[in-house]
Amino acid sequence: MYRHSYPKRVRYGETDQMGYLYYGHYPMLYEIGRVEAIRDLGVSYKYIEDELGLIMPVISVEAKYFKPAKYDEVIRIDTILQEMPGRIIVFHFELFNEANDLLHTAVVKLVFVDQKTNKMVRTPDYLTDKLKSYFEK
Amino acid sequence: MYRHSYPKRVRYGETDQMGYLYYGHYPMLYEIGRVEAIRDLGVSYKYIEDELGLIMPVISVEAKYFKPAKYDEVIRIDTILQEMPGRIIVFHFELFNEANDLLHTAVVKLVFVDQKTNKMVRTPDYLTDKLKSYFEK
Amino acid sequence: MYRHSYPKRVRYGETDQMGYLYYGHYPMLYEIGRVEAIRDLGVSYKYIEDELGLIMPVISVEAKYFKPAKYDEVIRIDTILQEMPGRIIVFHFELFNEANDLLHTAVVKLVFVDQKTNKMVRTPDYLTDKLKSYFEK
Amino acid sequence: MYRHSYPKRVRYGETDQMGYLYYGHYPMLYEIGRVEAIRDLGVSYKYIEDELGLIMPVISVEAKYFKPAKYDEVIRIDTILQEMPGRIIVFHFELFNEANDLLHTAVVKLVFVDQKTNKMVRTPDYLTDKLKSYFEK
Numbered sequence: 299m300y301r302h303s304y305p306k307r308v309r310y311g312e313t314d315q316m317g318y319l320y321y322g323h324y325p326m327l328y329e330i331g332r333v334e335a336i337r338d339l340g341v342s343y344k345y346i347e348d349e350l351g352l353i354m355p356v357i358s359v360e361a362k363y364f365k366p367a368k369y370d371e372v373i374r375i376d377t378i379l380q381e382m383p384g385r386i387i388v389f390h391f392e393l394f395n396e397a398n399d400l401l402h403t404a405v406v407k408l409v410f411v412d413q414k415t416n417k418m419v420r421t422p423d424y425l426t427d428k429l430k431s432y433f434e435k
Numbered sequence: 436m437y438r439h440s441y442p443k444r445v446r447y448g449e450t451d452q453m454g455y456l457y458y459g460h461y462p463m464l465y466e467i468g469r470v471e472a473i474r475d476l477g478v479s480y481k482y483i484e485d486e487l488g489l490i491m492p493v494i495s496v497e498a499k500y501f502k503p504a505k506y507d508e509v510i511r512i513d514t515i516l517q518e519m520p521g522r523i524i525v526f527h528f529e530l531f532n533e534a535n536d537l538l539h540t541a542v543v544k545l546v547f548v549d550q551k552t553n554k555m556v557r558t559p560d561y562l563t564d565k566l567k568s569y570f571e572k
Numbered sequence: 573m574y575r576h577s578y579p580k581r582v583r584y585g586e587t588d589q590m591g592y593l594y595y596g597h598y599p600m601l602y603e604i605g606r607v608e609a610i611r612d613l614g615v616s617y618k619y620i621e622d623e624l625g626l627i628m629p630v631i632s633v634e635a636k637y638f639k640p641a642k643y644d645e646v647i648r649i650d651t652i653l654q655e656m657p658g659r660i661i662v663f664h665f666e667l668f669n670e671a672n673d674l675l676h677t678a679v680v681k682l683v684f685v686d687q688k689t690n691k692m693v694r695t696p697d698y699l700t701d702k703l704k705s706y707f708e709k
Numbered sequence: 710m711y712r713h714s715y716p717k718r719v720r721y722g723e724t725d726q727m728g729y730l731y732y733g734h735y736p737m738l739y740e741i742g743r744v745e746a747i748r749d750l751g752v753s754y755k756y757i758e759d760e761l762g763l764i765m766p767v768i769s770v771e772a773k774y775f776k777p778a779k780y781d782e783v784i785r786i787d788t789i790l791q792e793m794p795g796r797i798i799v800f801h802f803e804l805f806n807e808a809n810d811l812l813h814t815a816v817v818k819l820v821f822v823d824q825k826t827n828k829m830v831r832t833p834d835y836l837t838d839k840l841k842s843y844f845e846k
Binding site for chain 1 (some may be wrong): 588589590594595596597
């Protein structure tokens with residue numbers, strides 16, 4: 299398992315008139331979480347796109363909202379890879395507020411698509427090599 | 436069953452550098468779909484909030500992404516209520532492009548919360564009265 | 573002069589915890605206004621980009637906020653071209669609420685850039701031809 | 710003069726299909742810049758709103774776009790107060806990329822409004838006290 303934490307402060311423009319982080323802004327938090335999680339492994343999403351010629355479309359999101367995130371709170375985005383990615387990469391997210399309340403969970407699945415052929419490919423070695431040590435028994 | 440269609444054009448600021456509608460903008464499309472679906476019944480979300488003193492937080496989203504939505508395309512947001520709402524209101528969404536390709540589906544669950552007590556309440560009569568004729572056998 | 577009106581409803585996700593349209597969403601309204609203004613002339617921004625190989629970066633925005641726009645209000649976006657565009661195209665915007673109060677004005681300047689050479693070019697005939705009748709004495 | 714720097718990484722969802730930070734996302738960068746600039750003085754915008762009962766609507770934005778900000782770049786947001794705020798608080802912004810190119814400048818004016826009376830008030834002592842040492846000769 300690979301687990302990574304990253305902070306994100308709730309901005310005014312991200313709240314709605316309920317005074318909460320708008321439900322539609324959570325996917326941006328998943329993006330931040332997963333990009334920073336792989337950056338911490340030494341993997342750059344920009345490199346995947348520019349150098350390996352792959353894009354990573356999201357194929358599904360399953361999200362549960364437990365408690366609201368409020369203005370100016372720093373949310374801890376925990377990004378978890380439970381399994382070595384293959385044809386699909388599955389990110390689990392757990393979001394906590396400063397009081398350590400679990401606010402939100404999500405499971406987001408992405409695939410790798412070759413920009414030239416527009417076909418799905420397996421997770422590149424560039425990423426799996428960096429993950430190996432986290433999944434060896 | 437109650438089904439409603441509403442168009443939404445993909446704007447430049449909603450695309451990402453893949454040239455597609457950013458995956459995080461779909462929840463805004465669900466908001467547009469469900470608000471317009473109930474407006475067409477004569478029900479105003481603003482009235483629910485301002486006059487009935489209720490808010491409607493989202494409790495879960497399950498979304499599947501099949502094909503990308505592209506810049507300047509008009510997306511048809513189909514909003515479907517399959518069952519009369521009770522403690523939870525369940526919206527199903529189907530999104531189509533101009534070629535009638537199914538791009539995306541989602542199931543979004545919301546509850547009604549009394550702003551004063553901060554407790555969940557059942558779907559108000561104000562809404563169920565307008566829905567009755569769609570769910571009678 | 574060419575003047576064009578287009579409606580835009582304020583969505584929940586576009587409000588902030590003041591209950592107003594977030595000040596940072598106005599540039600999206602300018603985008604909607606100018607794209608629909610030229611579409612009404614028979615000019616497609618997508619065509620300018622895809623077929624003429626041009627992009628239209630914004631070079632400046634000057635905006636004044638007089639009154640807030642509120643949730644669920646339909647804002648009328650008036651887009652005005654006061655002069656035939658040359659090296660620069662200058663859009664003026666006036667935003668009104670349903671009570672016809674002037675909420676906001678803006679002046680947004682854009683240029684045309686050739687995607688291949690990355691150099692500025694004059695407004696293409698494709699657009700100026702459609703505008704001629706509005707600027708002849 | 711008071712000057713403050715804060716980093717902001719450009720996220721995928723903030724780019725558009727030109728591959729650049731969408732022009733409409735810059736106001737969010739100003740928000741981040743000014744809130745962090747005053748936080749560094751020991752001043753909390755949340756406190757101003759919740760405890761002092763004031764809101765701070767933006768009354769004008771003047772922005773110039775020189776060079777695009779690109780995906781995954783860390784933008785340095787420089788927030789500058791050139792004068793002690795009175796009835797109006799004027800923030801100047803200068804945005805730089807990692808190569809230290811000036812990308813963007815903006816001048817954003819805000820006022821303080823009493824939430825109860827809905828009237829403009831002068832900048833509260835809570836803020837001016839913290840700024841004094843930066844503006845004394």
